[in-house]
Amino acid sequence: MSTPLSFHDERPSNRDEPYVYGTANRRDSGGGGGGSGAMKVALIVVALASLAGLVFSMTSSGDFIEHLDRQVHSIHCSLLPGAKAEVGESGCRTVMMSPYSSVMRTSMWGGIPIALLSVATFAYLIMRSLGMLLSKTTTRKETLFLIAATGLPSVMSIIFGSIAMNKLGAACTMCIGIYVSSAIASIAAIIAHVTAGPSDGSSSIGLWARWFGEGCVYVFTLVFFYVIFAPTSPKSAEGCGTLVQKEDPAGIFITMSKGAGVPGLAVLDPLCPACKGFDERIRTSGIDQRVALQTVLFPLDSTCNWMVKESLHPGACAVSEAMLCDKDGALEVLDWAFANQERLRTTAKTDEAAVRKEIETKFPKVKGCLGSAPIKNKVNKSLRFAVANALPLLTPQLFIGDRRVCDEDTDLGLEFTVEKMLAAQPAAAPSGRRR
Amino acid sequence: MSSEPIRNLVLFAACLLVPLGMVVSSERAAASRLAEAGDAASEVPIASAAEEGYCSVQLKQILRRVAGACGLLGEGGRGCKPADAKNVASMSGDDFNALFSPLASRAHIVQFDAEQTALDPKATAEVEQVWAEKGGASFFFVVSRASKDGGADYNTELSQQRAQAVMGHLQSKFPEDDDLKRVGLLWLGADYAQLGENFCEWKRSRTGEPCTAKDINRSSFMAWIDCAI
Numbered sequence: 302m303s304t305p306l307s308f309h310d311e312r313p314s315n316r317d318e319p320y321v322y323g324t325a326n327r328r329d330s331g332g333g334g335g336g337s338g339a340m341k342v343a344l345i346v347v348a349l350a351s352l353a354g355l356v357f358s359m360t361s362s363g364d365f366i367e368h369l370d371r372q373v374h375s376i377h378c379s380l381l382p383g384a385k386a387e388v389g390e391s392g393c394r395t396v397m398m399s400p401y402s403s404v405m406r407t408s409m410w411g412g413i414p415i416a417l418l419s420v421a422t423f424a425y426l427i428m429r430s431l432g433m434l435l436s437k438t439t440t441r442k443e444t445l446f447l448i449a450a451t452g453l454p455s456v457m458s459i460i461f462g463s464i465a466m467n468k469l470g471a472a473c474t475m476c477i478g479i480y481v482s483s484a485i486a487s488i489a490a491i492i493a494h495v496t497a498g499p500s501d502g503s504s505s506i507g508l509w510a511r512w513f514g515e516g517c518v519y520v521f522t523l524v525f526f527y528v529i530f531a532p533t534s535p536k537s538a539e540g541c542g543t544l545v546q547k548e549d550p551a552g553i554f555i556t557m558s559k560g561a562g563v564p565g566l567a568v569l570d571p572l573c574p575a576c577k578g579f580d581e582r583i584r585t586s587g588i589d590q591r592v593a594l595q596t597v598l599f600p601l602d603s604t605c606n607w608m609v610k611e612s613l614h615p616g617a618c619a620v621s622e623a624m625l626c627d628k629d630g631a632l633e634v635l636d637w638a639f640a641n642q643e644r645l646r647t648t649a650k651t652d653e654a655a656v657r658k659e660i661e662t663k664f665p666k667v668k669g670c671l672g673s674a675p676i677k678n679k680v681n682k683s684l685r686f687a688v689a690n691a692l693p694l695l696t697p698q699l700f701i702g703d704r705r706v707c708d709e710d711t712d713l714g715l716e717f718t719v720e721k722m723l724a725a726q727p728a729a730a731p732s733g734r735r736r
Numbered sequence: 737m738s739s740e741p742i743r744n745l746v747l748f749a750a751c752l753l754v755p756l757g758m759v760v761s762s763e764r765a766a767a768s769r770l771a772e773a774g775d776a777a778s779e780v781p782i783a784s785a786a787e788e789g790y791c792s793v794q795l796k797q798i799l800r801r802v803a804g805a806c807g808l809l810g811e812g813g814r815g816c817k818p819a820d821a822k823n824v825a826s827m828s829g830d831d832f833n834a835l836f837s838p839l840a841s842r843a844h845i846v847q848f849d850a851e852q853t854a855l856d857p858k859a860t861a862e863v864e865q866v867w868a869e870k871g872g873a874s875f876f877f878v879v880s881r882a883s884k885d886g887g888a889d890y891n892t893e894l895s896q897q898r899a900q901a902v903m904g905h906l907q908s909k910f911p912e913d914d915d916l917k918r919v920g921l922l923w924l925g926a927d928y929a930q931l932g933e934n935f936c937e938w939k940r941s942r943t944g945e946p947c948t949a950k951d952i953n954r955s956s957f958m959a960w961i962d963c964a965i
Contacts, residue, residue: 359758366762370769420755428751432744519752523759530760532767550914599783607786607872607962674868678913681870687783688872694781708780 340444343493344434347451347486351426354454354482358423361416361475365397369411369532371709378474392471398578398712400586401464406716409531415461417527419479421520422454426486428519429512433493442500444493446509450516451490454483468585537714538721540704546689547703551682555624555631557583557594563726565592568599568687568698571621571638572614572646579697579711580639586716591723592701598624598683599696604653605680608687608694616649616656618680619671623660625679626670634664702726784964786872790838791963794827798835799875799965802920829929836959842869843959845940846902850885850954853897855905862941863905866958873960876919878902881957883950884926892925899923902956926953 360377367374378393396402403412429450433439458480465472544566557567567583569576583589600617603609620638624631638645649656661668670676692698699706699715701722710718836843844866846859855863867876880899882891899921906916936947940955 355755359755362759363762366759366766369763369766370773372769372773417759420759424751424755428747431751432747435743435747436740515748522752523756526756526760527763530763530767532763532770534770550912605871608781608783674864675910677868678870678910678915684783684872688785690783692783694783 337496337498340439340493340496341434343489343496344430344439346489347430347447347493348427348434350482350486350489351423351430351451354479354486355420355423355427357475357478357482358416358419361397361473361479362414362420364393364475365402365411365414365416365713368397368713371534371707371714392465393473393475395469395471395578395581396465396473396476398582399469400582400716401461401469403713406586407720408717409528410533410537410710410717411531411713412716413524413527415457416475416479417523418520419454419457421523422450422516423482425516425519426450426454428515430490439497440500441494441497442503442505442508444490444497445505446512447490448487448494450512451483451486454479455487458483469581536707537710537718538725540701540722541707542691542705544690544700544703544705546686551679552628553625553679553683553686554595554597555628557596557632558589558592562591562593563702563723565594565702566700567594567596568692568696568700569596569635570599570601570614570617570696571624571635572617572642573601573696574642576697577639577642579699579715580635582712582715586719588716588719592719597686598680599687599692599698600680600684601694601696602649605677606684608684612650614646616645616653619649619653619657619660620645621680621683622671622676623664623667625683626667626676627664630664630666634660634667637663784872785874786962787964788838788962790835791961792835794831795835795961796963796965798832799877799920799961799963802877802922803875803965805922806920832929833931836957839959839961840938842962843938843957845935845938845952845955845957847940847942847951848898848954848956850883850950851894852954853894853901855901856941858941860905860909862939863902863958864909866960867906867910870915870960871962873962874918874964875961876915877957877959877961878919878921879957880921880923881929881931881953881955882926883953884930885950886926888925888927891927892923895923895925896921898954898956902958931955931957 364374364376376393376397400406401415403414406412426447429447433443433447436443461476462480465476554566565588567579569580583594588594598621600606600621601609601613602615602617603612604615605618605621620634624634627634645656645659648659657671661671693708695708697711698708699711699719701719704722704725706715706718706722844862846855846862848854848859849856870876878899880895880902882894882898884891886894903919903921906913906919910916930949931952933947933949933952935952935957940947940952942951
């Protein structure tokens with residue numbers, strides 16, 4: 302039967318007879334070699350796909366490692382070789398800053414990037430496929446292992462791809478490169494296996510165990526040295542300042558998570574892109590369940606905020622008013638604002654009244670309150686809270702207890718920093734869930 | 737000895753050491769930048785009260801004196817004490833009024849009927865509106881006057897009651913608002929710094945109605961002052 306995976310098979314029909322690749326029709330002449338043309342091509346494709354995967358993984362790891370200096374950097378977000386890194390918000394940044402980009406995030410700043418494990422895997426696959434390519438004898442015993450080895454990044458690609466689509470709603474270009482490389486390597490490994498000769502009948506367990514061990518050496522070596530050389534800073538645990546005024550006599554705090562955990566306060570602008578990412582990190586990392594989190598609004602919109610001469614986030618004052626008008630439904634307003642940030646900012650830039658009208662249509666409860674003197678007064682009180690505490694003119698900001706999380710720790714190092722700060726707080730009962 | 741084990745070893749080491757070297761060198765570079773950044777001061781501005789260009793030394797001096805007379809500075813209790821306006825300002829009436837001319841967009845004037853101290857509905861709306869326009873101001877200034885009709889003492893008394901009427905309305909409308917502690921009252925009677933008719937063009941509670949020099953001085957001038965005092 303002919304199938305898309307049918308290949309010209311030059312092997313002898315007697316499968317019991319040991320077969321050495323590249324020796325078909327030449328065995329009598331005593332020739333030796335590394336395998337059939339088809340298998341060699343397949344192994345070359347595995348090696349090249351792994352090399353591509355390594356380049357993507359290294360680029361992604363490089364972007365992650367660059368952020369270990371706690372500063373803002375551009376992120377590579379193009380499949381084109383040599384393309385410039387991007388500074389602004391992108392799917393690549395969203396994915397990198399998400400809790401899914403690394404593991405053990407509470408144990409070390411930023412955790413161990415998944416991309417680093419990917420680097421180890423692809424480096425290993427290059428080594429393994431080149432080894433097979435250069436070997437005089439490559440049988441199905443070896444290529445079966447290659448299928449399993451290339452299957453690992455493919456399975457991980459499926460898992461992380463679905464997380465990116467379903468949980469983050471963002472795609473990372475480098476990750477897509479890794480997914481595609483993994484898939485090509487897997488397919489090529491299968492082809493290599495199909496075109497490889499049968500094994501000599503000896504046990505494969507010993508060989509596979511050794512090769513598996515070598516793979517582990519790759520992973521553990523990279524992880525070990527990564528952990529050893531990862532930069533540390535005492536500031537993460539100490540925080541950057543404290544709240545001077547903690548009380549809320551004006552009723553401007555909005556509850557983000559209910560419960561009796563350690564109190565936390567997030568300073569947010571509902572139309573700030575970084576706040577949207579921050580909110581997602583807070584939720585997906587479970588911090589909102591460990592901290593009794595409240596928020597105080599700090600709209601960077603000159604309509605109500607005298608501290609900004611030009612609106613960074615037009616429309617943020619209107620959204621803030623809506624949140625304070627209906628504090629019970631404030632989180633719904635916030636989610637809606639996060640989901641429509643760009644459109645709201647663009648509309649408000651030329652027609653703030655249109656944004657107010659849209660808010661009133663979407664959330665009828667705020668009608669009559671939005672734009673009134675008392676609610677403007679409340680937004681003003683929120684801004685004055687920032688003045689009273691001499692907060693930096695930026696969002697988001699996070700306080701655990703009364704200690705301020707340093708700005709550089711609110712993205713990749715968030716879980717680690719919060720863990721350290723919570724450990725320094727008096728014991729408290731676990732908090733309830735958000736919403 | 738076969739060359740294959742050596743070749744495999746070289747391949748194993750090369751494929752491992754190349755990415756390892758890149759990872760470690762990237763981390764060391766990040767550590768170096770982190771150490772350098774640790775000593776650098778943050779350039780992010782800090783949230784602060786407004787301080788506009790019109791906040792001259794003379795204006796701040798007047799505001800401080802009024803704030804002091806009203807018990808807003810120090811530990812004194814709340815409640816303005818009558819003060820000689822000329823001592824508060826130490827300048828001519830025209831110079832005094834000129835200090836407030838940059839406040840045209842911030843100030844509101846509530847007008848009263850002759851010999852009256854009660855706020856009419858338009859006046860209460862005006863008071864509430866100006867109160868909502870706090871911005872980053874540190875001080876809410878109420879300067880009340882009377883027209884030249886009547887005696888000096890009577891007019892002083894009248895302007896004081898007009899200032900108190902504004903304060904009273906704020907206290908009843910916003911009883912919980914701790915910004916009431918930022919309100920400073922000054923009553924000038926009719927002897928000092930009378931408003932000219934040009935102030936009829938400013939935002940006032942009786943916009944559209946006839947406005948003479950007498951009308952505009954039967955008033956309380958209110959403004960949030962964007963000066964840190």
